[in-house]
Amino acid sequence: MQTIEFKSKPKIIGSYSIVGPKEGKGPFGSFFDYVMKSDGFGEKTYEMAERKMFEQAVTGAIQNAGLHSGDIDLLLAGDLLNQIISSSFTARAYEFPYLGVFSACSTMAESLATGAILINAGHFHNVACATGSHFSTAERQFRFPLELGNQRVPTSQWTATAAGACVLSLEGEGPVVSMATFGKVIDYGITDVNNMGAAMAPSAADTIYTHLNETGRKPSDYDLILTGDLGKLGAEILIDLLEGRGVKLGPNYSDCGHCYYSRKQDTMCGASGCGVSASVLNSYIIKKLKAKKFKRILFVPTGALMSTTATQQGESIPGISHAIVLEAGGD
Amino acid sequence: MEYLWVFLIGGLVCMLGEILIITTKITSARILVTFVLIGVILQAFNLFQPISEFAKAGINVPIIGFGASLAKGAMNAVESSGLLGAFVGGLEATAGGIAAAVIFAFIFSLISRSKTK
Amino acid sequence: MKNEKINEAYNSYVEARIPKTKAWPSLFNSFWVGGLICLIGQGINDLIIYIFPSMSQQSAWAWTLIILIFLASLLTGLGVYDKIGKFAGGGSIVPITGFSNSIASPAIEYKHEGIIYGTCVKMFSIAGPVIVTGIVASIVVGIIYFIIGLF
Missing domain, CATH: 3.40.47.40 (Stage V sporulation protein AD)
Structure with a gap:
């Protein structure tokens, strides 16, 4: 069996989404909690901007859940950069433990599933799950420099500058x-x-x-x-x-x-x-x-x-x- | 009239590159390598000079011209200084272009950063 | 073995599903932008000779290339060249300006990793193969030319 059922019904009691300006202009634009004015986000490098975005998502989710950072038992997070630095460096801003997870762009599901298992097993009460990506950092890691004059092929996709986080909990209201x-x-x-x-x-x-x-x-x-x-x-x-x-x-x-x-x-x-x-x-x-x-x-x-x-x-x-x-x- | 030929031949050479991109999906580094090698081969068979006299910048501005200069430099230097020329001639003939690309890239790397796309 | 068969079938299925884009607009754009860049080169060259009548054709041409390379680096630094490239494709990759762009863009992109390990190391990450293959090929041509000359 690859499927598991969570008898204790872990709930998403708080969530937060943050996106870049281009993403904010898309069809989901009005639903996001925060749209950045520039995807540099006032930081020196795009990697730092991605980390800052990530941190805002985690903090925002905890706040929207009506909790304080001291209430969180664990952060489960991952991203696309080598050695998942955006997640790991985000985690150093907090006082709670951290587990890095990676399954590329399926990371949100992996962190939610793992968090639900841990809560279902009764080990933790509140688990934060997060992931994110940034166009400019992904582009330089996986493809070409931003200023290189080449064309995009018809099958290519645009890496979104966006992050999302949520808090899973045994108690409270939510999906x-x-x-x-x-x-x-x-x-x-x-x-x-x-x-x-x-x-x-x-x-x-x-x-x-x-x-x-x-x-x-x-x-x-x-x-x-x-x-x-x-x-x-x-x-x-x-x-x-x-x-x-x-x-x-x-x-x-x-x-x-x-x-x-x-x-x-x-x-x-x-x-x-x-x-x-x-x-x-x-x-x-x-x-x-x-x-x-x-x-x-x-x-x-x-x-x-x-x-x-x-x-x-x-x-x-x-x-x-x-x-x-x-x-x-x-x- | 002369400018028309420059435009037409230059445009055709570049379009050839675009055809390569569309049909083989190769990236810019491979396109550049392919065209440099075309230039070297054209020069090696003494075909570059006649085209160049006719097409001028139309064949010299495309990176084919860079390849041809490399080969031409090596061949000329072999005539004047023997086997050593094969080693020094190519870079000698193209030093200006490479040096310019390096210095300007260096300067702009100091004063600008990648823009938001 | 069985696996490979599935993969082959899947790959050809995917190939058939890939959206076909019209090639004509991009061919046309690459044609006129590429032609225009060559035309600008010829214009600069003729202008140099007009201003400095005593300059040799070879020096005038060297200056022309240096100016073109400068302009491409400038446009790369201003964040414009990649937009031209997106529009013109081969039209702005094949000219010497594309070579310049392929050196300037990684130099700018990786500056945050430092001047030595960022800018200087990555500068040739795209144009390096061009210089290497060009030099190797020219030396081979030179040696063959030398050997032929012996007879």
């Missing part, structure tokens, strides 16, 4: 994390770093298929099935792959990356990065769950486990996706 399905690492041999959607879609398909199979549910049992950052092409491929395995995704399926930017923003296949699913979950999704507009959703962020070294050595890009079931709760 319930009721189940989690951990995903397998799946690699169908895609080597094109500009086609992450195609690299991640097989893992999303496998996780969703496994989840539905193990729980005996149908796609229509969810008000929304939301993948992370497959983008336009990846989302189309996922629909095809699942159809090939006898699962038909209906109009309740959507992808954060695909609808993260408006069409005018010229981002080719959409958005990518940990921050995409994290900021959508911790703004739009949580607000809609609280308002009972959604009763039950399946949240499946997708990650491409790539490294520049491995890519240059000709390795293909493995994908990973973890799924989380969120329920409005409160009946």
